[in-house]
Amino acid sequence: MNVVESLAELRTARGSLSNPLGLVPTMGLLHEGHLSLVRRARQECASVGVSIFVNSTQFGPTEDLGTYPANLERDLELLDSEQTDLVWTPTAEEMYGPGYQTWVEVEDLTRYLEGEVREEHFRGVTTVVAKLFNSFQPDKAYFGQKDAQQATVIRRMVHDLNFPVEIVVCPTLREEDGLAMSSRNSYLKPEERQAATVLFRAVSAAAEMFSAGERSADKLRAEMDKVLVAEPLARPEYASVADLETLEECSGPVEKALLSMAVVIGKTRLIDNMTVGN
Numbered sequence: 001m002n003v004v005e006s007l008a009e010l011r012t013a014r015g016s017l018s019n020p021l022g023l024v025p026t027m028g029l030l031h032e033g034h035l036s037l038v039r040r041a042r043q044e045c046a047s048v049g050v051s052i053f054v055n056s057t058q059f060g061p062t063e064d065l066g067t068y069p070a071n072l073e074r075d076l077e078l079l080d081s082e083q084t085d086l087v088w089t090p091t092a093e094e095m096y097g098p099g100y101q102t103w104v105e106v107e108d109l110t111r112y113l114e115g116e117v118r119e120e121h122f123r124g125v126t127t128v129v130a131k132l133f134n135s136f137q138p139d140k141a142y143f144g145q146k147d148a149q150q151a152t153v154i155r156r157m158v159h160d161l162n163f164p165v166e167i168v169v170c171p172t173l174r175e176e177d178g179l180a181m182s183s184r185n186s187y188l189k190p191e192e193r194q195a196a197t198v199l200f201r202a203v204s205a206a207a208e209m210f211s212a213g214e215r216s217a218d219k220l221r222a223e224m225d226k227v228l229v230a231e232p233l234a235r236p237e238y239a240s241v242a243d244l245e246t247l248e249e250c251s252g253p254v255e256k257a258l259l260s261m262a263v264v265i266g267k268t269r270l271i272d273n274m275t276v277g278n
Helices: 007-014 032-044 072-081 121-136 145-161 183-187 190-195 198-211 217-229
Strands: 002-004 021-026 047-052 086-088 140-144 166-170 234-242 257-265 268-276
Touching (some): 002 007, 007 086, 021 032, 021 121, 032 047, 032 140, 121 145, 217 234, 217 257
Parallel strands (some): 021 047, 047 086, 140 166
Antiparallel strands (some): 234 257
16 A cells, blocks of 8 residues: 655556546545445555545634544555555645645535535535545545535535546444444444434435325425434434435425435534435
8 A cells, every 4th residue: 555645656656557547535534434444445446545634724713623533553554455556744834835825615505505604615515525536536436325414515526526436325324323434433422422322313214104004295304303302412403304316395295305414412413314215
């Protein structure tokens, strides 16, 4: 496994890899969810690249950039065990040089859900992903369904800017009790960890209602709200029933939708989602 830090080293190393190349962008502190993406890339591609970079531009001023969990040595051991070919660990200075002033923005899709409560978050996401695509020149890039809006936004960016990259969205991996795997789960205290299962319970309750025939967006949304409010440690930011393509909030009957939510447990902000009817 080749581990490089500079862009020049990355481009040299990339030139020796066989195509197609699959890329898994990460911010580190890897868990089984990340590794499932690496394994999928390994199955489908001749070479696998991974980036480990905590992207400051997607964090708001009051978010957890300064305390975001990291363990690079462990991450590299895990990636080596998965037969990863190339890992890029750039510094912030390497990614955003002096006087940096160029940004990539997807407009309408970022107005909703996470975009409503995390100002400029997606501008940071799309910019860094565009830079990763330009740097690695991958044939495929792998993302998790847990960040459903992110995947939709990146697909739009790839389409609009003519990136020759196939976006592959893989299923959310969950703990035995349903909690979606996330690096931020490491923040949770024991009682908070137990309370965090409310996200899965809430989205599952609405999905079960849909499976039983309920099509009212308002009733599905109300069901998620009811489950979330019943958990004393949960502070919901939103519970949404949104259009799968536009991400606009639905009203009236729906035949397919993205059920999603953001909830603060203690000091930890968690998200989860499911799609129904697709």
